[in-house]
């Protein structure tokens with residue numbers, strides 16, 4: 001069932017005076033740590049009769065990601081996942097010059113108090129805000145009485161080696177092909193979206209047609225190799241094998257491609273929007289000596305994929 005949500009644009013809509021519990025952060029990937037904040041948000045909203053809400057940026061120009069300009073989730077992905085967790089009002093703001101220049105106290109006064117009418121603010125321990133990220137949890141606490149809100153700080157969720165779960169770690173796990181580990185801390189399979197585009201039309205000749213994906217967003221791309229995946233087409237899920245690489249058997253130095261051979265599927269899906277969820281890394285990408293050797297390996301990949309589904313996913 002689709003959750004009923006509301007979008008409130010801070011740059012163009014009139015201030016929304018509904019009393020809110022607001023989670024603050026960037027929330028790339030909406031991982032288990034982020035999910036803990038949302039659970040707290042929803043619980044407190046229920047208890048006090050406020051609206052479970054979140055403040056998100058309209059653009060993906062977060063400066064703290066530094067040179068790392070790829071992300072785990074688009075705004076659309078975040079809204080989908082967060083609404084399933086019970087967030088009802090999505091407050092969106094441009095991450096522009098004006099916003100970046102707000103001092104911590106101006107951020108509290110204009111954004112938290114005047115525009116959001118936040119009664120409870122939910123953040124993680126390391127939350128920073130305002131010009132040059134100079135505002136901290138202590139700053140939030142300092143102004144609670146003046147602006148009539150309270151600050152609720154949620155503990156970190158930990159990885160098995162006692163590091164805190166972080167979007168940065170998850171981006172690295174995915175880049176290294178450590179899909180299972182990433183999925184564990186995401187709390188769901190890593191998912192990318194895009195449109196199906198034309199390739200070299202070789203797949204059909206090999207008896208392994210592949211849907212080539214043109215990403216709809218600068219997603220973090222898993223390391224080259226073959227993965228067991230779930231492709232969603234027109235609302236239906238299909239298992240399949242996704243190859244990430246530049247087809248070294250056939251061509252050198254070509255652009256990287258993300259292409260999926262979908263099990264039990266036989267239809268034209270050019271130009272359609274699909275999503276691909278990564279379940280398991282099966283093997284690295286190789287340069288084979290011939291198309292026949294590649295086909296023999298793809299047959300084995302299919303068998304391995306089907307065995308994995310039988311053993312772990314049924």
Ligand SMILES: Cc1cc2nc3c(=O)[nH]c(=O)nc-3n(C[C@H](O)[C@H](O)[C@H](O)COP(=O)(O)O)c2cc1C
Pocket residue numbers: 199200201202203204206208210212226241242243245246247248249250259260261284285286287288294298301
């Ligand atoms: C399961 C699977 C595994 C693949 N593994 C490799 C590989 O190891 N090396 C390689 O050069 N190409 C690999 N490919 C990619 C094929 O070369 C590619 O699908 C084929 O050239 C078709 O390209 P096209 O979509 O442009 O028609 C793999 C494709 C699939 C579906």
Ligand SMILES: Nc1ncnc2c1ncn2[C@@H]1O[C@H](COP(=O)(O)OP(=O)(O)O)[C@@H](O)[C@H]1O
Pocket residue numbers: 196197198199200201202203204205208209210211212260261262263264265266267268269270
């Ligand atoms: N089982 C399948 N898996 C992937 N694509 C399929 C499948 N069956 C049909 N198709 C269609 O065939 C196309 C892939 O054929 P292929 O010969 O690899 O062409 P291209 O090089 O243009 O990707 C896909 O984009 C899709 O429209």
